[in-house]
Amino acid sequence: MSRNIYSALLIFAAILFSFPVISQDHDHDDHAGHDHAVHAEQDHEAGHGEHGISCGHNDEHHEYDPAATAIHHISDGNVFDYPLPLPMILKSEAGFEVFMSSKFGAHWASHENGAKSYNGYVLYEGSAHRVTDSGFPMTGSVDLGHGAFMHEVVNIDGKDKTLKYVCFENKPYKIDARTTLDGGMLGGGITSFWDLSPSKNVIAMLLVCLLLFFSFRSAAKKYRKNPLKAPKGVQGVLETMVIFIRDEVAIPFIGKGKYMKYFPFLLSIFFFILGLNLFGQIPFFGSINATGNLTLTMVLALIVFVLVTINGKKDYWQHIFWMPGVPTFVKPLLAAVEIMGLFIKPLTLMLRLAGNISAGHIAILSFIGLIFIFGDLYGTLGNGIGTVLAIPLTLFMMAIELIVAFVQAFVFTILTASYIGAAIEEHH
């Protein structure tokens, strides 16, 4: 009997994983197949007519690019995968624009490139971009047709930059990505517009919050009705994890008398991160990669930092700035190291969570990408070989990712508890 269940599960998993092969029928005529590594001329390439590409150049076949696909699938976007449109709130120097992203006319098989532009905004690879070259109609809806986008890699000042263009009436117009506040470190910077719309990550967070709210509320109602009854259903799962956090994380690190003040926060952090991690693992749920996003984890780490700073007692600050018990000439050195540690601890919280989840997603996407890599090499037979290779690897990776989801939520929580405990520790 159990053997039948295992074979049924295996067949089900095989069918589930063959869906990406069938559904992702890319005709990538939007990406330029060969990288035009155009070296910039003496004056930098602003303005028309000096682009190294021309618009009729939409190639039909191009090779599958595993790196670009992986990066695309772990990024945030403005539409859900089977285009579920999301509201767009965009601000440029022309003012606020609020509309639904269905105005971009993205078709599900077109790799989330919009077939229409609206008020000078286009949808390229799932995110909104704005046309910056003049001559493009900046008001109203403009039909771009299929395969209107292209990009080229250009070497400016020794660094490789990717410039993106939209083709309209056979002329390329440069498009800008949204403003990111990383100052150009991760390829962003201030551009011509701000994207303030609720994106996939926001919807994911809202869904997780609703899910947690309703499950905890149902458990709490059962407890209030009959506190001595044995737990059943969702109550059982939640009670196990809550008691685990209380006994293994809160009490050992914060102390038996004082943990109650911070316990709700620890629980919120744990279940929020766990919920978002697990949402990212659901196969066809719209490829949500919420906790892999550095901004989200940065906000969580910032909240922990603020909490620890506000609740720091005199002993905590003394240990940082003027550590007792060491000779005086060493104290400034130790203070410098401790101040660095003050900022590095939340920084590592942020990077650890984002790195683990992103790396897991990239590994899974690379294994699925094997199907297409082999398909490019050997045709449809290659697709078959790729599928046979990819299924066990991906199953294995997804199993590991489930463990990593729990462990990373737990590690974040236990480190938060440890920092809070260090901050409120009394003199002993």
Place this chain on the structure above:
Amino acid sequence: MTGTLAAVGAGLAVIGAGIGIGMVGGKAMEAIARQPEASGDIRSGMILMAAFVEGAALIAILLSIFIK
């Protein structure tokens, strides 16, 4: 060039992670062999420490992905 260096850097980071997690796992095996009753505590401690070591390596890998 920076892309190649980034890839080399990621590989070096994984060497460190491999050594670190290997040591954690090895010591955990020895400890379980010495005292099989404590295997539950040892196993959970091992997974926790492995998460920390892996976190350090994955920070390096994440940054190497974003270096243009």
